[in-house]
Each structure stands twice: as structure tokens, then as C-alpha cells.
Amino acid sequence: MWKGRFAQETSQLVQSYGESVSFDWRLYAHDIRGSIAHSKGLLKAGILTAEEQSAIESGLLEIRAEIDAGRFEFKQALEDVHMNIESELTRRIGPAGAKLHTARSRNDQVATDVRLYTRDAVVEIVDLIADLQRSLIEASERAGQAVVPGYTHLQRGQPVLFAHHLLAYVEMLERDAQRLLDANDRLNVMPLGSGALAGSTIILDREYVAELLEFDSVTQNSMDAVSDRDFAAEVMFAIALCGIHLSRLSEDIILWCSAEFGFVTLSDAHTTGSSLMPQKKNPDVAELTRGKSGRLVGNLMALLTLLKGLPMTYNRDMQEDKEPLFDSLDTIQAALAVFAEMISGMEVNETRTRAATSDPMLLATDLADYLVNHGVPFRQAHEVIGKLVAYSIAEKTAFADIPLAQYQEFSPAFEADLFDCLNLETALAARKGIGAPSPKNVSAQLDFWKQALSDEG
Structure with a gap:
């Protein structure tokens, strides 16, 4: 018996290989929503009567309720979620269901x-x-x-x-x-x-259908x-x-x-x-x-x-x-x-x-910045602090324990106030540029994000 242009039934292996309903079933609510909107487009175009459209919409909502409740049986032979829903709709409401696919392709x-x-x-x-x-x-x-x-x-x-x-x-x-x-x-x-x-x-009002489905265009x-x-x-x-x-x-x-x-x-x-x-x-x-x-x-x-x-x-x-x-x-x-x-x-x-943050080496960059603020070019300051780090490691002496006189052997730009920048709290507070991690900045960012996320919520 001929089925459309085909004289043979689809092989069982091909059916199993080609089916998608095992995973696309989850589209059911959106498929039904799209079909209801499409039916309203067909009604507006005069393809469906009001009674036919009402029967289609009621039938689709009934099917959706059954799927929601886990009572609907998806058939692998019908390939996908679209054909499963359309086939069942036509079985339930008759010829009106067969009109639903007018001017539409899978x-x-x-x-x-x-x-x-x-x-x-x-x-x-x-x-x-x-x-x-x-x-x-x-x-x-x-x-x-x-x-x-x-x-x-x-x-x-x-x-x-x-x-x-x-x-x-x-x-x-x-x-x-x-x-x-x-x-x-x-x-x-x-x-x-x-x-x-x-x-x-068959021309439908696509903008009308898009509005029903809340598409922008x-x-x-x-x-x-x-x-x-x-x-x-x-x-x-x-x-x-x-x-x-x-x-x-x-x-x-x-x-x-x-x-x-x-x-x-x-x-x-x-x-x-x-x-x-x-x-x-x-x-x-x-x-x-x-x-x-x-x-x-x-x-x-x-x-x-x-x-x-x-x-x-x-x-x-x-x-x-x-x-x-x-x-x-x-x-x-x-x-x-x-x-x-x-x-x-x-x-x-x-x-x-x-x-972990008591490691004095974490403030090496602060010492380089100190020299820059006292007129030393950054590249020279970087080299000076590199030598100071090597000295600190070799002598097993923390930055804070190195005497001022020793600092001045590395650079005459060092003065007694250098020890101020070796304080962790002071070092953090000094990082006050936009995006830097000073406590004041971080507090402001926390306030900003709390407000922004509150507005979104």
C-alpha cells in the first residue's frame, strides 16, 4: 500500500536511528504554544473557522495537561514531539486537527x-x-x-x-x-x-502570530x-x-x-x-x-x-x-x-x-612604589627592590627588621617613613585607585552590587 510517495514502510532500524522524541519531547509545551498561536493565525486568514480553532486549542491544552501529568504516551514511530502531538490531536478532534499544519513545515x-x-x-x-x-x-x-x-x-x-x-x-x-x-x-x-x-x-499575518508568542520581530x-x-x-x-x-x-x-x-x-x-x-x-x-x-x-x-x-x-x-x-x-x-x-x-x-599575608615579600611592590614617590625611576626602583629581596632571603631577615642604614645602602632615597608602607593595613588602604582593593573601595563595590542585584530581583 502506498503511503504518500513511498511504497514501503520505514525500516524499524531507520525509525530507531532517526527518532528524536526520546529527547525533543521536552519541547512539548513550546510546541503546543506555537501551534495554538499558529491556529489563531489560520483563523485570522480564514483557513479555520472559529469552531475549528477552538477545538484545536482545547485539544492541545488537554494534551499538554496529560503530558504535564505524565499520562501521555509518546510513540517512537511518530519520530518527534511535533508529530506525536499533531497525530494525537487529529485522532481526538478529527479533520480540524489535520488542518493545523497548513502553511507550516516541521x-x-x-x-x-x-x-x-x-x-x-x-x-x-x-x-x-x-x-x-x-x-x-x-x-x-x-x-x-x-x-x-x-x-x-x-x-x-x-x-x-x-x-x-x-x-x-x-x-x-x-x-x-x-x-x-x-x-x-x-x-x-x-x-x-x-x-x-x-x-x-497561503499568507498568514506573521507579525500577529509573533506578537502572540512574544517575539520581537x-x-x-x-x-x-x-x-x-x-x-x-x-x-x-x-x-x-x-x-x-x-x-x-x-x-x-x-x-x-x-x-x-x-x-x-x-x-x-x-x-x-x-x-x-x-x-x-x-x-x-x-x-x-x-x-x-x-x-x-x-x-x-x-x-x-x-x-x-x-x-x-x-x-x-x-x-x-x-x-x-x-x-x-x-x-x-x-x-x-x-x-x-x-x-x-x-x-x-x-x-x-x-x-599567609604576613609574608613580608608581599609588600615588595609597595617598597618600589615608595622609591618612585621619592623620585626614583620605576625601572631603577624595581632593580633596587629586587636586590633588597635577594638580601632579605640570604640574611633571613624580614623587611621590617632591616635597619634604615642598610636600606640606604641600596638607595639613598629611603627615609625613616619607609617602614610605614610595610604595614599591611596601610598598604591596603593605599590601594584606592578605581578597581583597586582598598577596604573603602571594596565596601563601595559591595554596596553597588547589593543594590544592582536587588534591582534585578
């Missing part, structure tokens, strides 16, 4: 559904980023005036407030949120009405509309970079939790033990997040590789866009949520941080 339908789904997910991710930022700010306030060494090359460099270190990640996360919102602007364009690739001779080229997955790549890039930022924070926390550093303690609720060594308390959340960042980068690379060789317009390869996209959306949401919870339970060990 190509523009899936492109619309994925945009709707991703748009909603981006809003959730941005909210989760703000939650993590709030957790970091609260942790900064709990840390008070705790000071840690700032590192370059994982070598102690200069002292900074612990809060200043955490606020660096608040800045990174803000860029992540802004990238996602920026991507959402380009994402929020409706492809529905583009058909398979060349639109339809409609696509202007039907071929681009059905084949464009730039929006997914942009969102996945922003997610991957956010994952990289979480991975960097994870690495800091893993180091800080170690006995060698001992700067912070994580709660028992966010650590695990060892199956063999009873003394262990492992920072698994941070380690898992560091690992999951690799998945986020891999998902982005998978999508870009998928798209790079495709001719216009839609190709079945593009079915493979959803699993990496869905995985990235799921992974970043889970990572942000658990990280915010973990940071909320993190406490700073100020005794250990204070001991």
Missing part, C-alpha cells in the same frame, strides 16, 4: 519551538547567575576584613581583601549574564511562517530562518564561558580547601568523604563543576562542527543540535544552583589567611 515549527524553549531557559539561567552573585556577595561580607595573598603564576604577589577576590567572580558572572541577554535579543525573532524553505502561497529570509542555529551557538558559547568561570572559581576553592592553604571551610552538606580514608573531606561540588565545564565546551564544539558543512537549507543533521543544547542548558542550571548553595555555606579561616 522545519519552521522546530526552529520556532527551540527558540521558545531556549528563550525561557536563558531567563532561568540569568536568574541563577544572579543568585550565585548574591551568594558571593554574602560570603564577601561574612569574610569581613580577611586578607589573602593575590597570586600570579600561583606565586604570592600582593595582598588583597578576600572580598575583593570573590568580587572578581561577581564581575565575570555579570558579563556572562549580559552575554546571554544579548544573545536573547537575536534569538527572539520568529521563523514560523517560513515553511520548509520558501514560505507558503519575524525573520526576513525564509531560507535562513529554517537553517539558522546561530542563536543556539551563541547561547552555548555564553554558557561554555560561564562554565569556564565556574571552573576557575572551583580551582580556587579546591586550593583554598586543601591543608596546604586552609583558607576556607566548606559545609559538610557540600563535601564528601573517602571510601578508604576517614579523615578526608573532599570538595566534590567544585571538582564536578570543574569537570562539567569540559562538557559545556564539548557541546559547543559539537554544534559548530555539525553546522560547518551544511548546504542551504534544512538538513536532517540539524536534529543533532538539540541534545548538546539541552545538555548545556541543564548542566549550567544545575552547576549554578549547587554552587550558590555551596558558597552560602563557605566560611573563611582568617587565622590562616592572616598567616
